[in-house]
Amino acid sequence: MTGVFILEFLVKSTVYGFLCNGSRSYLRDAWNIMDFLIVCASIAGLPFEAGSGAGAIKIIRVFRILRPLRMLNKNPGMKTAIESLIKSVPEISNLLVVSVMVILLFSILGTNLFKGKFNYCHHENTTEKRIQTIWDCFDCGGEWINPGANFDNVVTSFETLFAVATTEGWVEIMWRGTDAAGQNLQPILDFNLWMTLYFISYMIIGSLFILNLFVGVVITNFNIEKDKLFRNN
Numbered sequence: 001m002t003g004v005f006i007l008e009f010l011v012k013s014t015v016y017g018f019l020c021n022g023s024r025s026y027l028r029d030a031w032n033i034m035d036f037l038i039v040c041a042s043i044a045g046l047p048f049e050a051g052s053g054a055g056a057i058k059i060i061r062v063f064r065i066l067r068p069l070r071m072l073n074k075n076p077g078m079k080t081a082i083e084s085l086i087k088s089v090p091e092i093s094n095l096l097v098v099s100v101m102v103i104l105l106f107s108i109l110g111t112n113l114f115k116g117k118f119n120y121c122h123h124e125n126t127t128e129k130r131i132q133t134i135w136d137c138f139d140c141g142g143e144w145i146n147p148g149a150n151f152d153n154v155v156t157s158f159e160t161l162f163a164v165a166t167t168e169g170w171v172e173i174m175w176r177g178t179d180a181a182g183q184n185l186q187p188i189l190d191f192n193l194w195m196t197l198y199f200i201s202y203m204i205i206g207s208l209f210i211l212n213l214f215v216g217v218v219i220t221n222f223n224i225e226k227d228k229l230f231r232n233n
Helices: 002-016 030-048 059-075 074-089 091-114 135-139 156-166 170-179 193-232
Strands: 121-124 143-144
Touching: 002 030, 059 074, 074 091, 091 156, 091 193, 121 135, 135 143, 156 170, 156 193, 170 193
Parallel strands: none
Antiparallel strands: 121 143
8 A cells, every 4th residue: 555655646746746846736735745744654664564673663653544544635525524624713713712701601600509509418328317417417427528510619610511511411410400408508309490490501502502603614614615616626
């Protein structure tokens, strides 16, 4: 395969010129530059194909994983998809700022609603009825636990909401919010079901809506690049 790559490089550089033969020169195209780097990496890794050579130099063989990327240059559809992703980066950066602002706003609200309320008592006797406060927990020999996903300050609230946006374990966090009875108080099952509106609103605005914006930007740029490809053809 390395021989085929080298032959293709020699043919293209002969036909179009290597660098100084106008705008159609081989190295004037970004995709050809990628092909050239893969060819160079393949040639550099040839002496070590048999497993000989210093361990530090063998790392060159890792560049063999770049060989499948050559398919992008041969498939117009895949090339268009990659180019649309690259050209979407500036607009995605703007959306990223908007996403951070939305999460930050919900983080501030979440801190006001749930600060110090996610703590609970862990006791060997799970049927202990008289544990209602942190002091009851200590009196019974229990452990007052603060879960990792909490809203004790804006930073941890931001981290918690970022995890919620991935939809990983967000239902459990929502139920903890509905069970929160107050600071230094043992959670009570379904204490305030209205708190589900906070998490559902965040999932709609901060997760689904923002995610659809990202997808929309990429699709728009993909359609633009596809139209350019068809006009060129």
